[in-house]
Amino acid sequence: MDGSDIATYRPAWASYWKAWLAVAALAASAYAFPQVRGAYLETPAQLQEIATLVSLAPALLIIAGILFHRYTRAYQIESGRRLRTTIGFIARDRREFLISDKIQTDLKQTVLSRLLGYGTLRFWTGDDQSGQSWVNVAAPNRLEAEIKVLALNTDDAAGKPSRNAVSARTEKPNSRINPPDPATPPLPHTPAGTIFADRAIVLTRFHPSLMRHIGGEFKSAVEPQQFVAKGEPLLTLILMTEDETLFGSGKFADVVIPAPVSGLVLRRSHVARPYYDQSPPDPADEMRTTLLPVEGEPVENGVFIYGALCDAIWKHRDFLFRRQRKLKEIAKHSPGSAQWVATWADDTTIRKALDELLIQPCDEIPARPAFDDYLCEAWIKRPHLRDFLAPLVDETTLRKVNTNYKLEEQQMIEEAIRTHRTTLEKLAEND
Incomplete structure (x- = not known):
């Protein structure tokens, strides 16, 4: 595949702030130590240069460690349809899955990471592919919004991103405007003929x-x-x-x-x-x-x-x-x-x-009466479940639960109650 179809991200440079502070402290020590030694101990200039190099060695090791850590971690979006995490140099740990409307994201930032502009994004799909993390990436809010747009525009039936999805990966979003939340994905269908226990x-x-x-x-x-x-x-x-x-x-x-x-x-x-x-x-x-x-x-x-x-x-x-x-x-x-x-x-x-x-x-x-409020909420908000839940709710409970919890507008409650009557009649006819 053409490399231009893969967007690669790595841990933000700012996320290594502890290491950078250590490098700065060592560099300052390497500069100050020869000055003090030459002024008070009259060390030959050649030995002062050697002392400076020795003092800088730990700082160079830390910088090498930063580079190794950063460039052995790759977070990629491939063709607007696949998320991939690759960690390692010789031995590698790779996780990937297709972008779809089932992907859920979490953003974790401390106060300092927010100020420095990095954070950790975690993704899961609600199945056994769960567990992919992008640790300490730069601009995590922008990346999260970008992936949500890709998920929203993914054509799951074809397994491909829509024409707008690939361009969404390359276009720079307007940071002054909050991205729209994606539509709520459809829930898995309850199998026909399912009978729930009481x-x-x-x-x-x-x-x-x-x-x-x-x-x-x-x-x-x-x-x-x-x-x-x-x-x-x-x-x-x-x-x-x-x-x-x-x-x-x-x-x-x-x-x-x-x-x-x-x-x-x-x-x-x-x-x-x-x-x-x-x-x-x-x-x-x-x-x-x-x-x-x-x-x-x-x-x-x-x-x-x-x-x-x-x-x-x-x-x-x-x-x-x-x-x-x-x-x-x-x-x-x-x-x-x-x-x-x-x-x-x-x-x-x-x-x-x-x-x-x-x-x-x-x-x-x-289930009743301990969970009447949850059963009524499912009846009111999920019409596709009404054939399954009709034996577990009644009109009195529907009115009472809505009065207590204000689940929906009264008009919707009345519609739900009428539907309950017709559903019970239909189930009785089928029996």
Whole structure:
């Protein structure tokens, strides 16, 4: 392929600010040291020059490290239709996938990186190709907008970008105008003949202090009221596995958490309870991912859901939990701190906590009335789901839920209620 069809980006020079500060400090030392030595110690000029070269050697090594790190990382957009990340010099790690309207993006910037104009973009597609990251690229907002435009203009049926998509990659966007948000992509179609159960499946509960210690960040891979098949991604946990270094940022692993059963996504959050909250949990009140399952399908347990996550935590446990060893002395003076530090203090307790997570089953509770608001919202906002949800909602609940939560305008509610009546009549005729 012609190289002109590939746009290549690399980590921003500004992202190496720590290394540049070190180079500046070494250069200043190399300049000042001979001056001071010559003035006070009367060192011969030839020895002063040698001393300067020796002082500059570390700075040259740092610059070489910057160049090596930057030019062994390539982030590419190929022909407006494919994203690619290549890392390495001889041994290489390459990830790529097609640009489509299913791509989701995240932008991560610290205060300093915003001031210096760089940031990290993470992409995933909601399937097993998730996990591509462009670390510390320059102008990340512009790149994110550019890729959204490409995704919006992609012809998925043909697997090619539209005529406007390739030109969008080469045209310089107007930074003074915010790019338009892409249209909401269509949700996966619920299979014909699907019958939903009258119970809800709530994802397995985490140990209260786990997220506090590993510092991970959950990102949803699904939309509200989306149908997912068993094994498809529900969440992605972005797990930091290595600290920030002199020549670049830390390393991250993206761990996919799959659906334990086929069903409709009612709630897509996964918020860990505070470590100090010792009250008995109510699964219907906890903000955890909740599914309306397909009738008759067995539900998988923690091994299926969190097997990959526990493997990743165990693999990187020395990095993730080393902080606990430093806190032992502090914990001696605080019973509350001692409790959660002791949980992750050594390999034995870490393994025990992970094993407990693996054997936990999902919570199963009646879908009504606990999730009436979610069921009614799906009925009102997703007309294509009404044939499937008619047995699980009623007119009284539709009116009550909208009064409490103001889901839509009253006119739309009335239309939804009329549709509920006709849907029930149609289903009765089919029976």
